[in-house]
Amino acid sequence: MDGMEKRAPTGVEVADWVRNRIRNGRFSPGQRLVEVDIIRQTGASRSKVREALQRLEGEGLVQIEEFRGASVKSTGLEEVAQIYRARIALEGICAGDFARNASDEDKRQLCAVQDQLDQCVLDRAPDRFGRLNLEWHRIIVQGSGNMVIAELLKRLNVPIHRLLFESFYDESRLRTANADHKKMLALLLAGDAEGAEAAMRGHIADGFETLSKIESEFYG
Amino acid sequence: MDGMEKRAPTGVEVADWVRNRIRNGRFSPGQRLVEVDIIRQTGASRSKVREALQRLEGEGLVQIEEFRGASVKSTGLEEVAQIYRARIALEGICAGDFARNASDEDKRQLCAVQDQLDQCVLDRAPDRFGRLNLEWHRIIVQGSGNMVIAELLKRLNVPIHRLLFESFYDESRLRTANADHKKMLALLLAGDAEGAEAAMRGHIADGFETLSKIESEFYG
DNA sequence: GCTGACAATATTGTTGACAATATTGTTGGA
DNA sequence: TCCAACAATATTGTCAACAATATTGTCAGC
Numbered sequence: 001m002d003g004m005e006k007r008a009p010t011g012v013e014v015a016d017w018v019r020n021r022i023r024n025g026r027f028s029p030g031q032r033l034v035e036v037d038i039i040r041q042t043g044a045s046r047s048k049v050r051e052a053l054q055r056l057e058g059e060g061l062v063q064i065e066e067f068r069g070a071s072v073k074s075t076g077l078e079e080v081a082q083i084y085r086a087r088i089a090l091e092g093i094c095a096g097d098f099a100r101n102a103s104d105e106d107k108r109q110l111c112a113v114q115d116q117l118d119q120c121v122l123d124r125a126p127d128r129f130g131r132l133n134l135e136w137h138r139i140i141v142q143g144s145g146n147m148v149i150a151e152l153l154k155r156l157n158v159p160i161h162r163l164l165f166e167s168f169y170d171e172s173r174l175r176t177a178n179a180d181h182k183k184m185l186a187l188l189l190a191g192d193a194e195g196a197e198a199a200m201r202g203h204i205a206d207g208f209e210t211l212s213k214i215e216s217e218f219y220g
Numbered sequence: 221m222d223g224m225e226k227r228a229p230t231g232v233e234v235a236d237w238v239r240n241r242i243r244n245g246r247f248s249p250g251q252r253l254v255e256v257d258i259i260r261q262t263g264a265s266r267s268k269v270r271e272a273l274q275r276l277e278g279e280g281l282v283q284i285e286e287f288r289g290a291s292v293k294s295t296g297l298e299e300v301a302q303i304y305r306a307r308i309a310l311e312g313i314c315a316g317d318f319a320r321n322a323s324d325e326d327k328r329q330l331c332a333v334q335d336q337l338d339q340c341v342l343d344r345a346p347d348r349f350g351r352l353n354l355e356w357h358r359i360i361v362q363g364s365g366n367m368v369i370a371e372l373l374k375r376l377n378v379p380i381h382r383l384l385f386e387s388f389y390d391e392s393r394l395r396t397a398n399a400d401h402k403k404m405l406a407l408l409l410a411g412d413a414e415g416a417e418a419a420m421r422g423h424i425a426d427g428f429e430t431l432s433k434i435e436s437e438f439y440g
Numbered sequence: 441g442c443t444g445a446c447a448a449t450a451t452t453g454t455t456g457a458c459a460a461t462a463t464t465g466t467t468g469g470a
Numbered sequence: 471t472c473c474a475a476c477a478a479t480a481t482t483g484t485c486a487a488c489a490a491t492a493t494t495g496t497c498a499g500c
Contacts, residue, residue, distance in 0.1 A: 011274070034481070047454065050482090051274055054231070058278040060371075067461045067482055082368040089313035089369070093305060148302040149309070151280075152372060254451070267484065270452090287452055287491045 009044045011051035017042055018052060022061055022072055023161040029074030033062060059155055075159045077212065077219040083156050084208040088201050090149050090156075091137065095184065095200035096193040097144035106143030107189060113139060114185055121178050129174060130165035136181065140188070140200075167210045176206070229264045231271035237262055238272060242281055242292055243381040249294030253282060279375060295379045297432065297439040303376050304428040308421050310369050310376075311357065315404065315420035316413040317364035326363035327409060333359060334405055341398050349394060350385035356401060360408070360420075387430045396426070 009017070018038065021027045038049045053070040056062045062070045075083075098106070113136050120129040141150050157164070168174045180203040187196040229237070238258065241247045258269045273290040276282045282290045295303075318326070333356050340349040361370045377384070388394045400423040407416040 036481080045454070046456095051271075054271055054274060055278045058275050068463095069482060079368060082366045085313060085317070085366055086310065086369050086372065089309040090306065093309035097305070146302045146305055148299060148376075149306050152306065156368075256451075265485070288493095289452060 009042055009048065011044075011048045011055065014038065014042055014044045014048050014052035015055045018056060019059075019061060019158060022056075023158050025162055027072050029072050031072045032068075033070040033072065035069065059158075061158060077215065080160055080163065081208065081212070083160055084204060086156055087153065088204045090153055091141065091204060092197045092201045094141045094144040094146065094149060095188065096197040097146060098140050099188050099191050099193040099196040101145060102143035102188070106139060110136065110139050110143070110185065110188065114181060117178055117181060121174060124171070126168040126174060127165065129168050129178075133168070133177070134164065163211055163215070166214055167207060170210065170214075173210045177203070180206070229262055229268065231264075231268045231275065234258065234262055234264045234268050234272035235275045238276060239279075239281060239378060242276075243378050245382055247292050249292050251292045252288075253290040253292065255289065279378075281378060297435065300380055300383065301428065301432070303380055304424060306376055307373065308424050310373055311361065311424060312417045312421045314361045314364040314366065314369060314373075315408065316417040317366060318360045319408050319411050319413040319416040321365060322363035322408070326359060330356065330359050330363070330405065330408070334401060337398055337401060341394060344391070346388040346394055347385065349388050349398075353388070353397070354384065383431055383435070386434055387427060390430065390434075393430045397423070400426070 018027070018033065027033065033053065035046060035049050035053075038044070038052075039046060042049070044052075053062060053064060057064050057070065061073060063073045064070045113132055117129060117132050117136065120126075120132060141153055144150075168177065180199065184196060184199040184203065187199055238247070238253065247253065253273060255266060255269050255273075258264070258272075259266060262269070264272075273282060273284060277284050277290065281293060283293045284290045333352055337349060337352050337356065340346075340352060361373055364370075388397065400419065404416060404419040404423065407419055
């Protein structure tokens, strides 16, 4: 039983730890990230914690002020809108590239997830739908074969992670979203690149539309 | 005369310094970046240098192996292709957004640069054309008003900086590129978002096409 | 001459102590 | 009570010494 003595986490691991907590709201915007606290909770050395925070600053997730340390950067509605615009561009082109050169395995996976999504609609399970929805988008990006874009999207999604679940608690949005998915799936399997791209763009734009209605009073 | 005693550079500044040298080829792919050397050349402390290298690793510009330090990451033709695909998506949507909501000042600037580009074609000055071309693209991204995308593109352009000049030494490519610019300028000023986006996509795709012909034997 | 083992050097990784600054607490007076 | 000045504490920034590892140099043996 060596479970006791597990090695101290590396800088990247600490960064992952903090990033996860930011993503799911365990660390809220504006909150100060005190080095000692993170040391206590992760068991990492101070160097590693500092390294992690600097990495996260590079990702734009935290801001570091001299002698005041790191704090979680908050993303306003304007920036969210810009992120969605970037998603429209990037995931749009990914949809096209998926239609062009996805493997049969990728297509099979997408269909499998689509089946589960359909089930979620019947079951009225918005939370599970949200998670599968992430998976659905991820498969398309992966299947496009463009790792550069995949990396960009992973980073872009962190600050809006919470929002990606928000809209599905609205029943009608959940249905229209799934309808979008089904139409898009047909286009993707048929190899209609342009159609798929247009559909993906519309789908994401609609998502933001719904979202901004829900969240407008929060940011307003 | 206090020029003697200028403060030691900060981590971000060292990162900028190294990034610039990577961008213009002063640090070549695969080259090892020894901490002491950078300390000597920049006057920064070791902590700062290490911080800088970690930041650059986060940007994907260098790779750090344990006890072997940082080395300049090389980008293969495949990755270059993926970067160009991302550029097509992002700059495409920027062109559209520029057409939709650019200020008169932005438009004026773009016209001014276009005039200079025209002059470059007459003067057969490919190097100057390359620099102004960067400026031309930058203005469109800026004018779109999307800072998130602007940041993404700034990063994406670092590894391909050298390539962005390469193709203009071919006379015919220089002419067609400038013709593209002129057509696009008309669409942008007319507020034709869809036309502008399509034009931008084609323009960048053509650029990559020419490039891959030039560089294929290098990467071959 | 070549190879493998060993020593010497160079380079990076880690830690802890200390300095600089911010934040909080306290006290005295109007 | 409130406020300003000061003291105490907390937190971050910096640096240098040391440890761990890689790289290079040397040399005996074949």
